[in-house]
Amino acid sequence: MLKIEGLVKRYGTRSVLKGLSLQILEGEIYGLLGPNGAGKTTTINILSNLLQADAGTIAINGYPVSERTKPWLGIAPQENLVYRSLSCGENLDFFGRLYGLSGTDRRRRVQYCLDAVGLADRRSTPAERLSGGMRRRLSMAIALMHNPKLIVLDEPTTGLDIEARYELWELIRTLQRQGMTVLLTTHLLDEAERLCDRIGILKEGAILKEGTLTELRTCIAAKEILTIQTADEAAAIARAESLGLPHRRYGSDLAFWLPEQWELKEIIDRFEGIPLDAVARQPVRLEHIYIELTQQLNA
Amino acid sequence: MITPSPSAATSAIPSRWSIFPGILKDSLTVFWGDWLDLRVRVTQVVASGLVSPLIYILAFGLGLGSALDSAMQPPAGDNYLEFILPGMVALSSMTISFGGTTFSICGERLYSKTFEEILLLPVHPLSLFLGKMMAGVLRGLMTSGSVIAIALITTGNWRFLSPLFLLVLILNCAVFSGLGVIIGLNVKSLEGVGLLNNFLIVPMSFLGATFFDPATLPIVLKAVVYLLPLTYTSISLRSAVYLPLAQFPWYSIPVLLLAAIVLSVVGAYQFSHQKD
Numbered sequence: 001m002l003k004i005e006g007l008v009k010r011y012g013t014r015s016v017l018k019g020l021s022l023q024i025l026e027g028e029i030y031g032l033l034g035p036n037g038a039g040k041t042t043t044i045n046i047l048s049n050l051l052q053a054d055a056g057t058i059a060i061n062g063y064p065v066s067e068r069t070k071p072w073l074g075i076a077p078q079e080n081l082v083y084r085s086l087s088c089g090e091n092l093d094f095f096g097r098l099y100g101l102s103g104t105d106r107r108r109r110v111q112y113c114l115d116a117v118g119l120a121d122r123r124s125t126p127a128e129r130l131s132g133g134m135r136r137r138l139s140m141a142i143a144l145m146h147n148p149k150l151i152v153l154d155e156p157t158t159g160l161d162i163e164a165r166y167e168l169w170e171l172i173r174t175l176q177r178q179g180m181t182v183l184l185t186t187h188l189l190d191e192a193e194r195l196c197d198r199i200g201i202l203k204e205g206a207i208l209k210e211g212t213l214t215e216l217r218t219c220i221a222a223k224e225i226l227t228i229q230t231a232d233e234a235a236a237i238a239r240a241e242s243l244g245l246p247h248r249r250y251g252s253d254l255a256f257w258l259p260e261q262w263e264l265k266e267i268i269d270r271f272e273g274i275p276l277d278a279v280a281r282q283p284v285r286l287e288h289i290y291i292e293l294t295q296q297l298n299a
Numbered sequence: 300m301i302t303p304s305p306s307a308a309t310s311a312i313p314s315r316w317s318i319f320p321g322i323l324k325d326s327l328t329v330f331w332g333d334w335l336d337l338r339v340r341v342t343q344v345v346a347s348g349l350v351s352p353l354i355y356i357l358a359f360g361l362g363l364g365s366a367l368d369s370a371m372q373p374p375a376g377d378n379y380l381e382f383i384l385p386g387m388v389a390l391s392s393m394t395i396s397f398g399g400t401t402f403s404i405c406g407e408r409l410y411s412k413t414f415e416e417i418l419l420l421p422v423h424p425l426s427l428f429l430g431k432m433m434a435g436v437l438r439g440l441m442t443s444g445s446v447i448a449i450a451l452i453t454t455g456n457w458r459f460l461s462p463l464f465l466l467v468l469i470l471n472c473a474v475f476s477g478l479g480v481i482i483g484l485n486v487k488s489l490e491g492v493g494l495l496n497n498f499l500i501v502p503m504s505f506l507g508a509t510f511f512d513p514a515t516l517p518i519v520l521k522a523v524v525y526l527l528p529l530t531y532t533s534i535s536l537r538s539a540v541y542l543p544l545a546q547f548p549w550y551s552i553p554v555l556l557l558a559a560i561v562l563s564v565v566g567a568y569q570f571s572h573q574k575d
Contacts, residue, residue, distance in 0.1 A: 048419050070421035081416035083332065085339050094335065097328040098420045100321075142416070 001026040001150055001181040002047075007056035009042050009205075016042045018205035019056070024150075024198075029172065029182040031196030033189065033290065039205045040185040041078070044154055047183075048075050060150060071099060074148035078155050080135040081142070084128035088119050088138050091127060092145050099146035113141040117171060133164030140171065150181045157191060169195060189286040199286070201293055208293045216289045221246070222257030225288055226267065229278040230254070236274050243270055250291065322429075325422045329430020330437075333403070337434065341441065348395035348442030351504070352387040356449070359383055359510060374512045375541035376454075384450040385536035386509030388459070391446045392468055393507075393529055396439030396476040397500055400431060401492050404483025424570035428480055428563055435476020436469060443468060456540055463547065464539040470555035471532040477562030484569045508533035528558050 007020040017039045024030040034040050045051040047058055049065050058065045060072050082091050092113055096106040114120040117137040122130065127138060136156065143151055153172065157165040172182060172195055186192055192199050193213060200210040209216060226245075230236050233254055237247050245256040258281070262270075267279055337344065364379030373382035407414035417427060450459050458464060486492050507529025513521055524530050531551035538547045 050415070050418055067421060070419065073419075075419055077412075077415060079412040079415075081411075081413050083336055083413055084411065085336050086332075090335055094328070094332045095416075095420070097331070098325060098422050100421075 001061060002030075002183065003057075003059045004043070004047075005057050007043065007046065007058065008054045009039070009046065009051065010054050016205055017046075017053070017056075020202070020206055021056075022200050022207055022210065024181060024183060026149075026181055027176065027179055028197040029176050029184060029195050031192035031199040032183065032185045032202055033187065033192055033199060033286075034185075034202035035187060035294070038202045040202060041154060043202075044075065044077075044152055044183075044185065047152065048073060071146055072149045074143035074146065074151040076136075076140045076143040076151070076153050076156060078158065080132075080139040082127040082135055082138050085126055087124045087126050088114060088130070088141075089123040091138060092141055095142050095145050101146065109145060109147070113144050116144065116174070117141040118167065131164075133160050133167070136160060136164070137168065137171070140168070144175070148180070150183065151175060152183045152185075154185050155187070156184065157186070157188065165191075189290055193286040201290060203294050209289075213286065216286070217284050219289050220257065220284050220292055221259065222284055222288075223260050224258040224262070224281050224283060225285070226256045226258050226262070227253050227280045227282070228256070228271070228276055231275050231277070236271065236276075239271055239274060248288075248291075250288070322423045322426045325426035326429035326433065329417075329422070329427055330433040333431065333434035334437065336403075337438070344395065344399060344438055345441050345445050348391045348399075348438075349445050351394060352391045352446045353449075355383065355387055355390070355510075356380065374514070375537045381454055381456075381541070382537070383510055384446075384454065385459075385464075385540050386507075386533045388443045388446045388450065388468065389471055389507065389529055389532040389536055390504050390509050392439035392443035392472050393475045393503070393532070394500060395442040396435045396472040396474075397479040397482075398492075398496065399438040400435035400476045400479030401483040401486070401495075402489070403434070404431065404480060405486060405489055405492055408483070409488065418570075418573060423567075425563065425567040427570045428477075428566035431480045431483075432473060432476045432563070432566070435479055436472040439472030439476060440468070443472075458540045461539055463544075464536055467532055467535040467539060467551065467555070470552065470559060471529070473559040474528050474555055474562065477559055477566055480566050481562060481569055484566075484573055503527050503529050506530075528555060531555055 002022075002024040004023070005021050007017045008015070009017040020039065020043060022030070022032075032040055032043070042051065046053045047060075047065060049067060049070065060069045063069050083094070086094065089110055092110040093106060096109055101109055111120070114123055117140055119130075119134060119137055119141065122134065127135060130138060136159075140153070140156065143153075156172070157168050160168065169191070172184070176182060184192070184196060196213075198210065198212055199216060201208045201216075209219060227250070228236060236254065240247050240256045245258065248255050248257070262281070264279065264281075267281075268276065359379070361380060364383070367373075367379045373379055376382040376384070404414065407417070447459050451457070482492065482495055486495070506524055507527045508524060509529070513524045513530055513534065516524060531548070531554050534548050535551040
């Protein structure tokens with residue numbers, strides 16, 4: 001559905017994209033992860049033909065990106081791009097007209113999109129009277145209005161409360177079930193973990209690693225992550241080293257990579273003599289992979 | 300929550316983008332969108348553009364005019380107030396067509412960011428320009444309509460509604476809203492708009508033959524005054540109201556039309572290269 005090859009973009013002497021390549025298959029949700037400034041929004045702007053790349057190609061459905069591929073693409077940018085004084089129905093109707101939808105199709109599509117994002121009962125409400133979450137949903141409905149083949153969601157849940165976030169996640173899953181291809185950019189790792197079929201980790205303008213969550217987990221030689229709280233961290237690290245457990249810091253947390261699942265009793269036995277205040281086991285999460293990969297690059 | 304999706308709107312590469320009727324239709328849609336946004340602020344738009352002309356009518360037309368009327372006969376109209384009324388219509392239409400359009404585009408670009416959404420649409424750049432220009436024309440007509448109403452009340456001259464008068468007025472609105480679109484696309488902040496307003500629109504308000512007859516000016520100053528599009532509007536509106544058709548400056552219409560076309564070409568180019 002989407003193929004990006006060797007994308008390069010410079011702003012003056014600063015390179016934002018350094019040969020970015022990725023491919024998104026039809027019907028999948030692809031998560032593009034990266035810290036702020038990694039090049040996510042620049043990629044989207046080139047994809048939507050708002051920016052020209054200095055080198056490289058982007059093809060949607062086999063066609064190079066141009067004015068004429070715009071109808072295949074729906075974009076919900078970071079800001080809620082809605083006309084605040086227009087009602088939800090008017091916003092959708094306006095964009096439907098500009099996408100060339102005729103009367104009956106347009107009316108049906110407006111109703112469909114309002115239903116899809118759960119705003120059918122707000123059809124006549126001006127966008128300025130909607131909550132932040134509702135405005136975000138309206139912005140997504142606008143992106144869906146012309147029934148694009150590929151929808152790009154640029155950090156769709158940033159700033160939303162947890163309930164609104166769950167609703168949007170459900171909507172994204174529904175779009176996928178209906179056959180839509182989704183490119184999701186986010187820096188919320190749990191969001192990518194929950195939603196994405198494949199994930200690309202972007203750092204400094206290039207993909208560091210790409211794959212399914214299972215494939216990405218192979219980057220870390222651990223089955224589980226053990227986090228402990230102790231007054232004697234040096235002793236805990238020394239013990240872990242003697243057991244052959246690599247240690248990491250995740251924020252202020254001290255963690256060890258476990259090569260296999262250990263029972264609680266086994267953990268306590270192996271750290272005997274060290275004052276343990278708390279012990280927690282968790283599966284390898286995307287955040288661990290992300291930190292590992294990005295720190296490798298920094299090193 | 301989810302219902303079956305209607306058929307895809309677009310499954311093949313569209314061709315309507317390059318078709319002229321499509322451009323016109325899309326222009327009207329862009330205009331319609333701006334109208335929906337504008338309709339809740341109609342009173343505000345009309346009132347904001349009325350202030351300056353009303354002050355000028357009071358200060359120059361009634362204040363200064365009463366002294367001038369005892370000393371001289373104006374070249375058009377029975378008194379100085381009547382003389383400046385068409386200029387006030389030109390002035391108000393210029394101010395609001397330009398200012399309203401510039402601020403609207405700046406707001407969409409710099410604050411609400413809805414402009415970015417517009418740039419994502421598969422709409423011809425000329426449609427975007429024309430739609431925005433038409434919205435500016437509407438703004439200008441709404442405000443100048445109030446000044447025309449004042450003129451009708453004070454003079455009782457129905458030629459303020461003649462087709463020729465309205466044609467020139469629309470062309471004037473088109474020129475200045477077109478200019479407003481281009482400025483709106485280029486400025487980096489609202490302060491930039493204020494700066495351009497002070498250096499471009501305010502001087503033109505006074506030099507654009509709104510308060511005087513340019514025919515009596517020295518040749519050098521006359522050359523400067525005739526470089527300003529507002530001059531052509533002022534003299535044409537004045538002629539349309541007070542002078543016989545034979546004395547109408549017909550050259551003004553192609554001049555204003557040409558200015559509008561040139562601005563449209565420049566504006567469409569700007570839209571096609573706009574990267575926000």
